[in-house]
Amino acid sequence: PERVPSQYDHVVCNLHFRSFEPSVMDFYVDFARRAAAAFRIPCSGMAYLPTKTQRWTVPRSPFVHKKSQENFERKHHKRVIQLKDANPEVVGRLLTYLRRTCPAGVGIKATTWEHESLG
Template sequence: MASRSTGVARQLLTAAPGASRTLTRTAVPVARSFASSASHSNQSTSSSVTLDQLRDASRTLPPTRSSSSSGSANVESSNAAAAIEEEQFVLPNCLLPTESLKPTHGIHVATLHLRSYADGLPNLDLFADFARRAAFAIGIPASGVAHLPTRTSLWTVPRSPFVHKKSQENFWRKTHSRAIKLFDANDQVVDRWLHFLRIHALPGVGQKAELFRYHEVGVGDKLMEEAKALQRSSSTPVSEDAADKKEHVAEASAPEGSSAETIKKLADGIVEKEMAQEGSAEQK
């Protein structure tokens, strides 16, 4: 019995490590298989997610391309429309920089002086630009706007003539000036330009034109001849009137005897005419 028990114990002892080995051997592969299956499942899930994402991306990519293409088409159409609008829209001449013609011969024809006080300074600059634009439109070469020195005047007057006579008050006045020179233009064209500026003058802006006229040599003799001709034409009617007045005065101042003689002569002439008419009638 003892031997049997010891044999059974030995069998149990030998079976226990084998069972543990088998268990471990079976357990390890199970664990490995579980881990591998878990890893496979994770990989499958991750791969399935990525595939889904790729499929979704592949499904959504064409619309994005179409949307991008449509967006680019919209942008291009909007740019084309903006370009067409820019081409169609033209800025007015008043907003464009002032143009001027270049002098051809450099002959100074006129100088326009513009003046205004401090209150009319905006109108002064505006009218100077307007004058240059008008000269360009007519075809007169003009220079730029020259800023002349500002004149400052000061008046000191008593504040009051009676009580506040000792206290004084100061008055300042600043005169701003501009100048524009004209070149190579006809006298009539310059006069027309100045007339146009006088018509469209701005309040508070004074104008003063300095004109330079060029004539041929010997113009003084021509002017003297014209002046003499005017004097002669004006003196002839005066002389005729004076002669008529002298005749009337002579007749009025003649003596009474001379007037009686003239009357007698007239009467004799009338009688002779009547006698001649009667003689011609008798002969017939």
């Protein structure tokens, strides 16, 4: 995507993406970066956060066959991008747009900061 240069490098929002399906999430993170470029918001590249693996074992039979068990696992994939040097109103509109266009199975969590002058 087109890169919008960052002037002051002040982080105004962290966008965390979470999904069980990494290909859908990577596609949507790329879409979010392109949407931020369309809104003229500088953003960082995609950062890969640790994948959390959850495993459990259950018996195949509800009766006495303890030796016959089945294993299952679920992986939570996570990504993050940072939005920089933007007006809070524009960031709010971008977040509204991203939440409206979010595909099924992808979760978004946004942490925003506002910079104010002292005094």
